[in-house]
Amino acid sequence: MVDLSSIKADEVLDCKGLSCPMPLLKTKKALQKLQSGQILEVWSTDPGSKNDIPNMCKKEGHEFLGMIDEPGYTRYFIKKK
Amino acid sequence: MSFKDTLKELYDAVFRSNYSPITGGILLALLVILLEMWYRPWGIVGGLRNWGEWVLYGIGFLEEAPPHPFWFSSSVLDLGLILGAFLSATLAQEFGIRIPPKLEIIKGIVAGILMGIGSALAQGCNVGGFYMAIANLSASGIAMMLGLMVGVFIGVKYLLWEIEHFSSQGGVEISTKKINPLLGLIALFILFYGIYAYFTSDNENGVKLGGAFLLTAGIGFIMHRSRFCMVNAFREPFLSGEAIMAKGAALSLFLTTLGILFIKMAGIQEADVYVTPTFIWGSLIGGIIFGAAMVVAGGCGSGSLWRVGEGQVKLMIVVVFFSLTNAILRYYLDNVWEIWDKGILGKAVYLPDIFGYGGAFIILAIVILLWYLFVDWNEKTEKFVIGL
Numbered sequence: 001m002v003d004l005s006s007i008k009a010d011e012v013l014d015c016k017g018l019s020c021p022m023p024l025l026k027t028k029k030a031l032q033k034l035q036s037g038q039i040l041e042v043w044s045t046d047p048g049s050k051n052d053i054p055n056m057c058k059k060e061g062h063e064f065l066g067m068i069d070e071p072g073y074t075r076y077f078i079k080k081k
Numbered sequence: 082m083s084f085k086d087t088l089k090e091l092y093d094a095v096f097r098s099n100y101s102p103i104t105g106g107i108l109l110a111l112l113v114i115l116l117e118m119w120y121r122p123w124g125i126v127g128g129l130r131n132w133g134e135w136v137l138y139g140i141g142f143l144e145e146a147p148p149h150p151f152w153f154s155s156s157v158l159d160l161g162l163i164l165g166a167f168l169s170a171t172l173a174q175e176f177g178i179r180i181p182p183k184l185e186i187i188k189g190i191v192a193g194i195l196m197g198i199g200s201a202l203a204q205g206c207n208v209g210g211f212y213m214a215i216a217n218l219s220a221s222g223i224a225m226m227l228g229l230m231v232g233v234f235i236g237v238k239y240l241l242w243e244i245e246h247f248s249s250q251g252g253v254e255i256s257t258k259k260i261n262p263l264l265g266l267i268a269l270f271i272l273f274y275g276i277y278a279y280f281t282s283d284n285e286n287g288v289k290l291g292g293a294f295l296l297t298a299g300i301g302f303i304m305h306r307s308r309f310c311m312v313n314a315f316r317e318p319f320l321s322g323e324a325i326m327a328k329g330a331a332l333s334l335f336l337t338t339l340g341i342l343f344i345k346m347a348g349i350q351e352a353d354v355y356v357t358p359t360f361i362w363g364s365l366i367g368g369i370i371f372g373a374a375m376v377v378a379g380g381c382g383s384g385s386l387w388r389v390g391e392g393q394v395k396l397m398i399v400v401v402f403f404s405l406t407n408a409i410l411r412y413y414l415d416n417v418w419e420i421w422d423k424g425i426l427g428k429a430v431y432l433p434d435i436f437g438y439g440g441a442f443i444i445l446a447i448v449i450l451l452w453y454l455f456v457d458w459n460e461k462t463e464k465f466v467i468g469l
Contacts, residue, residue: 017181017252019379019393021240021316028469029244045254047175047391048308051099059321072177072256 004066007077009041010034016073020048024056027078031062034080039065042076049076096172098306102329105307109300110333113216114340116296120154120289122217122341122355123300124209125162125382126200126407127155129400133197133408143412152284154293159386161294164268164275165301166390171265173306177254181395184249188377189398195374196382196399197406201414202426203228203367204357206382207311207375210364212330215448216337217355218345218441220430221364223448228368233315235369236376237467240320244469257392272298304387309333311381315372322466324456331453335446342442345433356431363426 013030015023023044030040042053050067053076057064065077082090100108113123134147150156170176181189196206203210203225211229214222257264272295279291303309307329314330317323344350359367375381378399380388385403388396414420432441459465 014250015252016250016254017179017394018185018249019179019181019388019395020310020313021320021379022185025240025244025320025469026248032469045177045179045252046393047170047173051308056321059323071258072254 004068004075004077007039007041007065009077010038012041013043015042015044015046015049017045019046020052023049024052027053027076028056028060031060031078031080036080038080040078040080042078043073044076045073049074053078096169096306097174100303100307102307102309102326103332105303105309106329106331106333107336108303108307109309110336110340112296112299112303113213113337114344116158116293116300117341117344118349119292119296121293122209122213122350123297124155124158124205124213124355125386126204126206126209128153128157128159129382129404130408130411131156132159133404133406134412136405137408137412142409152286152290154286154290157290157294158297161297162301162304162383162386163390164272165298165303166305166387167301168265168268168272168298168390169302169305170391171261171268174258174261176261176264176392177256177258178392179252179254179394181252181393182249183251184247185252185395186398189395190402192374192378193399193402194406195370196378196385196403197408198410199232199367199369199371199374200382200403201367201407201410202359203364203371204359205355206371208382209355210357210359210367210371212311212334212337213355214357214364215334215445216341217350218338218342218432218438218445219356219360220432221357221360221427223445224359224361224364224427225368225371226448226452228365229315229372232369232372232374233312233376234319234467236373237316237319239373239377241467241469300383301387301390304383305390310384312375312379312384316376318456318459319465320468322460322463322468324460327456328453331449331456335449338442338445338449342438346438352431352433353429356429358421358424358427358429360427360430366426 023046027042054064061081063079068075131153137143200206211225276291279287314327380396385396385399
Protein backbone atom coordinates (compact mmCIF):
# COMPACT_ATOMS: atom_id res chain seq x y z
CA MET A 1 0.00 0.00 0.00
CA VAL A 2 1.32 3.41 -0.99
CA ASP A 3 1.57 6.08 1.67
CA LEU A 4 -0.77 8.59 0.06
CA SER A 5 0.27 11.59 2.11
CA SER A 6 3.86 11.30 0.84
CA ILE A 7 2.86 11.28 -2.84
CA LYS A 8 4.09 14.20 -4.90
CA ALA A 9 1.55 14.57 -7.69
CA ASP A 10 2.64 15.70 -11.16
CA GLU A 11 -0.55 17.71 -11.55
CA VAL A 12 -3.21 18.93 -9.11
CA LEU A 13 -6.77 19.47 -10.33
CA ASP A 14 -9.08 21.61 -8.22
CA CYS A 15 -12.74 20.53 -8.59
CA LYS A 16 -13.95 21.99 -5.31
CA GLY A 17 -17.56 23.15 -5.38
CA LEU A 18 -18.29 21.39 -8.66
CA SER A 19 -21.19 18.96 -8.99
CA CYS A 20 -21.71 15.94 -11.23
CA PRO A 21 -20.58 15.42 -13.98
CA MET A 22 -17.93 18.16 -13.96
CA PRO A 23 -15.37 16.59 -11.54
CA LEU A 24 -15.26 13.38 -13.56
CA LEU A 25 -15.10 15.13 -16.94
CA LYS A 26 -12.29 17.40 -15.79
CA THR A 27 -10.42 14.44 -14.31
CA LYS A 28 -10.61 12.59 -17.62
CA LYS A 29 -9.45 15.69 -19.47
CA ALA A 30 -6.52 16.22 -17.10
CA LEU A 31 -5.46 12.57 -17.42
CA GLN A 32 -5.30 12.93 -21.20
CA LYS A 33 -2.63 15.60 -20.82
CA LEU A 34 -0.40 13.48 -18.56
CA GLN A 35 2.28 10.97 -19.56
CA SER A 36 1.93 7.31 -18.71
CA GLY A 37 2.94 6.65 -15.09
CA GLN A 38 2.45 10.26 -13.96
CA ILE A 39 0.21 10.95 -10.99
CA LEU A 40 -2.87 13.19 -10.92
CA GLU A 41 -4.26 14.52 -7.66
CA VAL A 42 -7.91 15.64 -7.75
CA TRP A 43 -9.62 17.76 -5.09
CA SER A 44 -13.37 17.25 -5.04
CA THR A 45 -16.23 18.09 -2.70
CA ASP A 46 -18.91 16.12 -4.55
CA PRO A 47 -19.92 12.95 -2.63
CA GLY A 48 -20.52 11.31 -6.02
CA SER A 49 -16.79 11.41 -6.77
CA LYS A 50 -16.13 8.71 -4.14
CA ASN A 51 -17.69 6.16 -6.48
CA ASP A 52 -17.26 7.90 -9.83
CA ILE A 53 -13.47 8.38 -9.80
CA PRO A 54 -12.46 4.81 -8.76
CA ASN A 55 -15.05 3.37 -11.19
CA MET A 56 -13.72 5.46 -14.06
CA CYS A 57 -10.13 4.37 -13.29
CA LYS A 58 -11.19 0.73 -13.29
CA LYS A 59 -13.01 1.13 -16.59
CA GLU A 60 -10.21 3.04 -18.34
CA GLY A 61 -7.32 1.08 -16.85
CA HIS A 62 -5.73 3.79 -14.69
CA GLU A 63 -4.45 2.86 -11.25
CA PHE A 64 -6.54 4.39 -8.46
CA LEU A 65 -4.07 4.87 -5.60
CA GLY A 66 -6.59 5.98 -2.98
CA MET A 67 -8.17 9.00 -1.32
CA ILE A 68 -7.63 11.15 1.76
CA ASP A 69 -10.41 13.08 3.50
CA GLU A 70 -9.30 16.61 4.38
CA PRO A 71 -11.45 19.19 6.17
CA GLY A 72 -13.88 20.40 3.50
CA TYR A 73 -12.71 18.26 0.57
CA THR A 74 -11.31 14.90 -0.50
CA ARG A 75 -8.01 14.25 -2.31
CA TYR A 76 -7.97 11.50 -4.94
CA PHE A 77 -4.76 10.01 -6.38
CA ILE A 78 -4.64 8.46 -9.83
CA LYS A 79 -1.67 6.97 -11.71
CA LYS A 80 -2.12 7.21 -15.46
CA LYS A 81 -1.88 3.93 -17.37
CA MET B 82 -20.41 -11.06 16.09
CA SER B 83 -22.18 -9.27 18.91
CA PHE B 84 -25.66 -7.81 18.66
CA LYS B 85 -24.14 -4.34 18.71
CA ASP B 86 -22.00 -5.15 15.65
CA THR B 87 -25.04 -6.50 13.85
CA LEU B 88 -26.91 -3.27 14.53
CA LYS B 89 -23.96 -1.20 13.37
CA GLU B 90 -23.69 -3.23 10.19
CA LEU B 91 -27.42 -2.73 9.53
CA TYR B 92 -27.12 1.01 10.22
CA ASP B 93 -24.18 1.34 7.83
CA ALA B 94 -25.97 -0.65 5.11
CA VAL B 95 -29.13 1.46 5.32
CA PHE B 96 -27.83 4.92 6.18
CA ARG B 97 -24.23 5.12 4.99
CA SER B 98 -23.62 2.83 2.03
CA ASN B 99 -24.57 3.77 -1.50
CA TYR B 100 -27.39 1.66 -2.94
CA SER B 101 -26.96 0.45 -6.53
CA PRO B 102 -29.06 2.18 -9.21
CA ILE B 103 -31.00 -1.08 -9.57
CA THR B 104 -31.87 -1.18 -5.85
CA GLY B 105 -32.66 2.55 -5.95
CA GLY B 106 -34.88 2.13 -9.00
CA ILE B 107 -36.88 -0.73 -7.46
CA LEU B 108 -37.40 1.09 -4.14
CA LEU B 109 -38.34 4.28 -6.00
CA ALA B 110 -40.99 2.41 -8.00
CA LEU B 111 -42.42 0.92 -4.80
CA LEU B 112 -42.80 4.33 -3.13
CA VAL B 113 -44.16 6.01 -6.27
CA ILE B 114 -46.84 3.32 -6.63
CA LEU B 115 -47.74 3.62 -2.92
CA LEU B 116 -48.00 7.40 -3.29
CA GLU B 117 -50.36 7.13 -6.25
CA MET B 118 -52.52 4.61 -4.33
CA TRP B 119 -52.48 6.71 -1.19
CA TYR B 120 -53.21 10.10 -2.69
CA ARG B 121 -51.90 11.26 -6.06
CA PRO B 122 -49.19 10.76 -8.74
CA TRP B 123 -45.66 11.88 -7.90
CA GLY B 124 -44.55 15.18 -9.45
CA ILE B 125 -41.98 17.94 -9.13
CA VAL B 126 -42.85 20.97 -11.25
CA GLY B 127 -46.26 21.75 -9.71
CA GLY B 128 -44.60 22.40 -6.37
CA LEU B 129 -41.78 24.45 -7.86
CA ARG B 130 -44.35 26.56 -9.74
CA ASN B 131 -46.24 27.14 -6.50
CA TRP B 132 -43.06 28.53 -4.90
CA GLY B 133 -42.36 30.65 -8.00
CA GLU B 134 -45.92 31.99 -7.89
CA TRP B 135 -45.38 33.16 -4.32
CA VAL B 136 -42.42 35.25 -5.49
CA LEU B 137 -44.49 36.63 -8.39
CA TYR B 138 -47.32 37.40 -5.96
CA GLY B 139 -44.82 39.07 -3.63
CA ILE B 140 -43.64 41.48 -6.33
CA GLY B 141 -47.19 42.20 -7.46
CA PHE B 142 -47.08 40.33 -10.80
CA LEU B 143 -49.88 38.00 -9.68
CA GLU B 144 -52.94 39.52 -8.06
CA GLU B 145 -54.29 36.44 -6.33
CA ALA B 146 -52.34 34.66 -3.63
CA PRO B 147 -51.31 31.10 -4.64
CA PRO B 148 -52.18 28.15 -2.35
CA HIS B 149 -50.21 27.82 0.89
CA PRO B 150 -47.06 25.70 0.27
CA PHE B 151 -47.75 23.52 3.34
CA TRP B 152 -51.28 22.70 2.19
CA PHE B 153 -50.73 22.46 -1.58
CA SER B 154 -50.03 18.81 -2.37
CA SER B 155 -47.50 19.39 -5.20
CA SER B 156 -45.45 21.60 -2.92
CA VAL B 157 -45.61 19.09 -0.05
CA LEU B 158 -44.19 16.41 -2.37
CA ASP B 159 -41.14 18.60 -3.11
CA LEU B 160 -40.64 19.59 0.53
CA GLY B 161 -40.72 15.90 1.48
CA LEU B 162 -38.17 15.02 -1.22
CA ILE B 163 -35.71 17.72 -0.17
CA LEU B 164 -36.09 16.82 3.50
CA GLY B 165 -35.54 13.10 2.79
CA ALA B 166 -32.39 13.84 0.80
CA PHE B 167 -31.16 16.21 3.52
CA LEU B 168 -31.73 13.49 6.12
CA SER B 169 -29.82 10.96 4.02
CA ALA B 170 -26.95 13.40 3.39
CA THR B 171 -26.55 14.46 7.00
CA LEU B 172 -26.75 10.93 8.46
CA ALA B 173 -24.13 9.71 5.96
CA GLN B 174 -21.81 12.69 6.65
CA GLU B 175 -22.24 13.80 3.03
CA PHE B 176 -23.93 17.14 3.63
CA GLY B 177 -21.94 20.35 3.10
CA ILE B 178 -22.56 23.75 1.53
CA ARG B 179 -20.80 23.49 -1.85
CA ILE B 180 -20.25 26.83 -3.54
CA PRO B 181 -19.26 26.45 -7.20
CA PRO B 182 -16.99 28.67 -9.32
CA LYS B 183 -18.53 31.55 -11.31
CA LEU B 184 -18.99 29.69 -14.60
CA GLU B 185 -21.09 27.04 -12.83
CA ILE B 186 -23.31 29.73 -11.32
CA ILE B 187 -23.97 31.20 -14.78
CA LYS B 188 -24.68 27.71 -16.13
CA GLY B 189 -27.10 27.16 -13.25
CA ILE B 190 -29.03 30.34 -14.07
CA VAL B 191 -29.25 29.64 -17.83
CA ALA B 192 -30.08 25.96 -17.35
CA GLY B 193 -32.69 26.77 -14.72
CA ILE B 194 -34.44 29.21 -17.07
CA LEU B 195 -34.43 26.67 -19.92
CA MET B 196 -35.72 23.92 -17.60
CA GLY B 197 -38.57 26.23 -16.61
CA ILE B 198 -39.44 26.80 -20.28
CA GLY B 199 -39.15 23.13 -21.28
CA SER B 200 -41.24 21.91 -18.37
CA ALA B 201 -43.91 24.53 -19.07
CA LEU B 202 -44.26 23.43 -22.70
CA ALA B 203 -44.37 19.74 -21.73
CA GLN B 204 -46.49 20.37 -18.61
CA GLY B 205 -43.95 18.47 -16.56
CA CYS B 206 -40.26 17.76 -16.13
CA ASN B 207 -38.58 14.38 -16.49
CA VAL B 208 -40.84 13.19 -13.66
CA GLY B 209 -44.33 14.48 -14.53
CA GLY B 210 -43.69 14.77 -18.26
CA PHE B 211 -41.76 11.55 -18.83
CA TYR B 212 -41.51 9.01 -15.98
CA MET B 213 -44.96 9.54 -14.48
CA ALA B 214 -46.56 10.30 -17.86
CA ILE B 215 -45.48 6.92 -19.20
CA ALA B 216 -46.50 5.22 -15.96
CA ASN B 217 -49.92 6.88 -16.20
CA LEU B 218 -50.28 5.46 -19.74
CA SER B 219 -50.05 8.80 -21.56
CA ALA B 220 -48.60 9.05 -25.08
CA SER B 221 -46.97 12.36 -24.06
CA GLY B 222 -44.45 10.42 -21.98
CA ILE B 223 -43.05 8.67 -25.07
CA ALA B 224 -42.78 11.99 -26.95
CA MET B 225 -40.92 13.58 -24.05
CA MET B 226 -38.58 10.59 -23.80
CA LEU B 227 -37.55 11.10 -27.44
CA GLY B 228 -37.22 14.84 -26.84
CA LEU B 229 -35.06 14.25 -23.76
CA MET B 230 -32.70 11.97 -25.71
CA VAL B 231 -32.21 14.56 -28.46
CA GLY B 232 -31.80 17.36 -25.90
CA VAL B 233 -29.33 15.39 -23.80
CA PHE B 234 -27.24 14.71 -26.92
CA ILE B 235 -27.07 18.47 -27.55
CA GLY B 236 -26.25 19.10 -23.88
CA VAL B 237 -23.40 16.56 -23.96
CA LYS B 238 -22.00 18.24 -27.09
CA TYR B 239 -21.99 21.54 -25.18
CA LEU B 240 -20.24 20.03 -22.13
CA LEU B 241 -17.50 18.56 -24.31
CA TRP B 242 -17.02 21.91 -26.02
CA GLU B 243 -16.90 23.69 -22.67
CA ILE B 244 -14.29 21.32 -21.26
CA GLU B 245 -12.01 22.09 -24.22
CA HIS B 246 -12.35 25.87 -23.96
CA PHE B 247 -12.94 26.79 -20.32
CA SER B 248 -11.46 25.81 -17.03
CA SER B 249 -13.27 26.93 -13.93
CA GLN B 250 -11.72 26.64 -10.51
CA GLY B 251 -12.07 28.23 -7.15
CA GLY B 252 -15.16 26.63 -5.67
CA VAL B 253 -15.31 26.00 -1.94
CA GLU B 254 -17.13 23.79 0.49
CA ILE B 255 -18.32 25.04 3.84
CA SER B 256 -17.95 21.80 5.75
CA THR B 257 -20.65 21.00 8.28
CA LYS B 258 -19.18 17.66 9.28
CA LYS B 259 -19.21 18.40 13.00
CA ILE B 260 -22.86 19.42 13.11
CA ASN B 261 -24.19 16.95 10.52
CA PRO B 262 -25.45 14.48 13.18
CA LEU B 263 -27.30 17.36 14.83
CA LEU B 264 -28.73 18.51 11.47
CA GLY B 265 -29.85 14.91 10.88
CA LEU B 266 -31.69 14.88 14.21
CA ILE B 267 -33.36 18.20 13.32
CA ALA B 268 -34.43 16.73 9.96
CA LEU B 269 -35.90 13.69 11.73
CA PHE B 270 -37.73 15.97 14.14
CA ILE B 271 -39.18 18.06 11.26
CA LEU B 272 -40.24 14.87 9.48
CA PHE B 273 -42.05 13.40 12.48
CA TYR B 274 -43.47 16.72 13.59
CA GLY B 275 -44.73 17.39 10.04
CA ILE B 276 -46.41 14.00 9.80
CA TYR B 277 -47.95 14.46 13.26
CA ALA B 278 -49.20 17.96 12.39
CA TYR B 279 -50.78 16.78 9.13
CA PHE B 280 -52.43 13.73 10.69
CA THR B 281 -53.92 15.71 13.58
CA SER B 282 -54.97 18.76 11.53
CA ASP B 283 -58.57 19.71 10.74
CA ASN B 284 -57.76 20.07 7.03
CA GLU B 285 -59.79 17.61 4.96
CA ASN B 286 -56.59 16.49 3.17
CA GLY B 287 -54.45 16.46 6.31
CA VAL B 288 -54.04 12.70 6.56
CA LYS B 289 -53.37 12.34 2.84
CA LEU B 290 -50.78 15.13 2.91
CA GLY B 291 -49.09 13.59 5.95
CA GLY B 292 -48.72 10.26 4.16
CA ALA B 293 -47.50 11.99 1.01
CA PHE B 294 -44.93 13.93 3.05
CA LEU B 295 -43.57 10.68 4.52
CA LEU B 296 -43.56 8.83 1.18
CA THR B 297 -41.76 11.62 -0.68
CA ALA B 298 -39.24 11.92 2.16
CA GLY B 299 -38.64 8.22 1.48
CA ILE B 300 -38.25 8.98 -2.22
CA GLY B 301 -35.70 11.72 -1.46
CA PHE B 302 -33.82 9.44 0.93
CA ILE B 303 -33.64 6.58 -1.57
CA MET B 304 -32.71 8.81 -4.50
CA HIS B 305 -29.88 10.32 -2.48
CA ARG B 306 -28.57 7.00 -1.16
CA SER B 307 -28.52 5.52 -4.67
CA ARG B 308 -27.59 8.86 -6.30
CA PHE B 309 -30.48 8.01 -8.62
CA CYS B 310 -30.13 10.42 -11.48
CA MET B 311 -32.12 10.53 -14.69
CA VAL B 312 -29.61 12.97 -16.18
CA ASN B 313 -26.98 10.29 -15.68
CA ALA B 314 -29.33 7.68 -17.19
CA PHE B 315 -29.76 9.71 -20.39
CA ARG B 316 -26.28 11.28 -20.50
CA GLU B 317 -23.81 8.47 -19.81
CA PRO B 318 -24.76 6.36 -22.85
CA PHE B 319 -23.47 9.30 -24.93
CA LEU B 320 -20.63 10.39 -22.64
CA SER B 321 -18.97 7.19 -21.37
CA GLY B 322 -21.22 4.43 -22.63
CA GLU B 323 -22.05 3.35 -19.09
CA ALA B 324 -25.57 1.97 -18.86
CA ILE B 325 -26.08 1.02 -15.22
CA MET B 326 -28.14 4.09 -14.26
CA ALA B 327 -30.19 3.86 -17.47
CA LYS B 328 -30.91 0.23 -16.65
CA GLY B 329 -31.96 1.17 -13.12
CA ALA B 330 -34.24 3.88 -14.51
CA ALA B 331 -35.73 1.56 -17.14
CA LEU B 332 -36.43 -1.14 -14.55
CA SER B 333 -37.94 1.44 -12.21
CA LEU B 334 -40.13 2.86 -14.97
CA PHE B 335 -41.32 -0.62 -15.97
CA LEU B 336 -42.31 -1.51 -12.38
CA THR B 337 -44.07 1.83 -11.82
CA THR B 338 -45.99 1.48 -15.09
CA LEU B 339 -47.10 -2.01 -14.11
CA GLY B 340 -48.20 -0.82 -10.67
CA ILE B 341 -50.11 2.21 -11.94
CA LEU B 342 -51.74 0.12 -14.68
CA PHE B 343 -53.49 -1.77 -11.87
CA ILE B 344 -54.28 1.46 -10.01
CA LYS B 345 -55.99 2.90 -13.08
CA MET B 346 -57.74 -0.35 -14.03
CA ALA B 347 -59.09 -0.57 -10.49
CA GLY B 348 -60.36 3.00 -10.76
CA ILE B 349 -58.33 4.21 -7.76
CA GLN B 350 -57.20 7.20 -9.86
CA GLU B 351 -59.10 8.94 -12.65
CA ALA B 352 -58.05 7.79 -16.13
CA ASP B 353 -56.97 11.26 -17.26
CA VAL B 354 -54.63 11.93 -14.32
CA TYR B 355 -51.24 13.01 -15.72
CA VAL B 356 -52.44 12.76 -19.33
CA THR B 357 -51.52 16.22 -20.58
CA PRO B 358 -52.62 17.99 -23.80
CA THR B 359 -49.04 18.08 -25.06
CA PHE B 360 -48.84 15.18 -27.52
CA ILE B 361 -46.80 15.60 -29.53
CA TRP B 362 -45.27 19.08 -29.86
CA GLY B 363 -45.34 20.31 -26.27
CA SER B 364 -43.70 17.14 -24.98
CA LEU B 365 -41.23 16.79 -27.84
CA ILE B 366 -40.03 20.40 -27.96
CA GLY B 367 -40.25 20.78 -24.19
CA GLY B 368 -38.29 17.55 -23.85
CA ILE B 369 -35.51 18.74 -26.14
CA ILE B 370 -35.14 22.05 -24.26
CA PHE B 371 -35.40 20.39 -20.85
CA GLY B 372 -33.03 17.57 -21.84
CA ALA B 373 -30.27 19.90 -23.02
CA ALA B 374 -30.67 22.13 -19.98
CA MET B 375 -30.67 19.33 -17.39
CA VAL B 376 -27.27 18.14 -18.64
CA VAL B 377 -25.84 21.64 -18.18
CA ALA B 378 -27.56 21.94 -14.78
CA GLY B 379 -26.29 18.54 -13.65
CA GLY B 380 -29.71 17.64 -12.31
CA CYS B 381 -33.23 16.98 -13.61
CA GLY B 382 -36.40 17.84 -11.71
CA SER B 383 -35.94 15.24 -9.01
CA GLY B 384 -32.13 15.16 -9.21
CA SER B 385 -31.86 18.92 -8.68
CA LEU B 386 -34.01 18.68 -5.56
CA TRP B 387 -32.06 15.89 -3.89
CA ARG B 388 -28.83 17.75 -4.64
CA VAL B 389 -30.34 20.82 -2.97
CA GLY B 390 -30.83 18.56 0.06
CA GLU B 391 -27.13 17.69 -0.13
CA GLY B 392 -26.05 21.34 -0.07
CA GLN B 393 -25.11 21.94 -3.74
CA VAL B 394 -25.48 25.69 -4.24
CA LYS B 395 -25.45 25.39 -8.05
CA LEU B 396 -28.61 23.27 -7.95
CA MET B 397 -30.25 25.71 -5.52
CA ILE B 398 -29.70 28.39 -8.17
CA VAL B 399 -31.13 26.05 -10.82
CA VAL B 400 -34.25 25.42 -8.74
CA VAL B 401 -34.86 29.15 -8.14
CA PHE B 402 -34.69 30.07 -11.85
CA PHE B 403 -36.51 26.88 -12.89
CA SER B 404 -39.41 27.73 -10.52
CA LEU B 405 -39.68 31.38 -11.52
CA THR B 406 -39.50 30.78 -15.28
CA ASN B 407 -42.02 27.95 -15.12
CA ALA B 408 -44.44 30.08 -13.09
CA ILE B 409 -44.17 33.03 -15.48
CA LEU B 410 -44.46 31.01 -18.70
CA ARG B 411 -47.33 28.87 -17.39
CA TYR B 412 -49.15 32.07 -16.40
CA TYR B 413 -49.01 33.23 -20.02
CA LEU B 414 -49.69 29.79 -21.55
CA ASP B 415 -52.64 29.08 -19.23
CA ASN B 416 -54.29 32.45 -18.69
CA VAL B 417 -53.16 34.94 -21.32
CA TRP B 418 -52.66 32.92 -24.50
CA GLU B 419 -54.98 30.06 -23.42
CA ILE B 420 -52.87 27.75 -25.49
CA TRP B 421 -54.03 24.37 -24.20
CA ASP B 422 -57.61 24.74 -25.42
CA LYS B 423 -56.37 25.72 -28.87
CA GLY B 424 -54.43 22.48 -29.15
CA ILE B 425 -51.36 24.18 -30.65
CA LEU B 426 -48.92 22.12 -28.58
CA GLY B 427 -50.84 18.89 -29.06
CA LYS B 428 -53.64 16.94 -27.47
CA ALA B 429 -54.12 14.57 -24.58
CA VAL B 430 -53.73 10.95 -25.67
CA TYR B 431 -54.59 8.30 -23.10
CA LEU B 432 -53.24 5.10 -24.63
CA PRO B 433 -55.93 2.73 -23.21
CA ASP B 434 -58.58 4.79 -25.06
CA ILE B 435 -57.04 3.60 -28.31
CA PHE B 436 -55.39 0.28 -27.51
CA GLY B 437 -57.15 -0.90 -24.35
CA TYR B 438 -55.27 -1.47 -21.09
CA GLY B 439 -53.44 -4.56 -22.37
CA GLY B 440 -52.39 -2.92 -25.63
CA ALA B 441 -51.26 0.26 -23.86
CA PHE B 442 -49.15 -1.72 -21.42
CA ILE B 443 -47.56 -3.81 -24.18
CA ILE B 444 -46.65 -0.68 -26.17
CA LEU B 445 -45.07 1.00 -23.16
CA ALA B 446 -43.28 -2.19 -22.11
CA ILE B 447 -41.80 -2.43 -25.61
CA VAL B 448 -40.66 1.22 -25.49
CA ILE B 449 -38.96 0.63 -22.13
CA LEU B 450 -37.43 -2.65 -23.34
CA LEU B 451 -36.06 -0.93 -26.45
CA TRP B 452 -34.46 1.72 -24.24
CA TYR B 453 -32.88 -1.00 -22.11
CA LEU B 454 -31.63 -2.94 -25.13
CA PHE B 455 -30.28 0.25 -26.74
CA VAL B 456 -28.19 1.31 -23.74
CA ASP B 457 -26.97 -2.26 -23.22
CA TRP B 458 -25.94 -2.64 -26.87
CA ASN B 459 -24.37 0.84 -26.85
CA GLU B 460 -22.37 0.02 -23.71
CA LYS B 461 -20.78 -2.93 -25.51
CA THR B 462 -20.28 -1.34 -28.94
CA GLU B 463 -19.91 2.35 -27.90
CA LYS B 464 -21.60 3.29 -31.19
CA PHE B 465 -23.21 6.44 -29.78
CA VAL B 466 -20.42 7.42 -27.38
CA ILE B 467 -19.12 10.92 -28.18
CA GLY B 468 -17.00 11.25 -25.02
CA LEU B 469 -13.62 13.00 -24.72
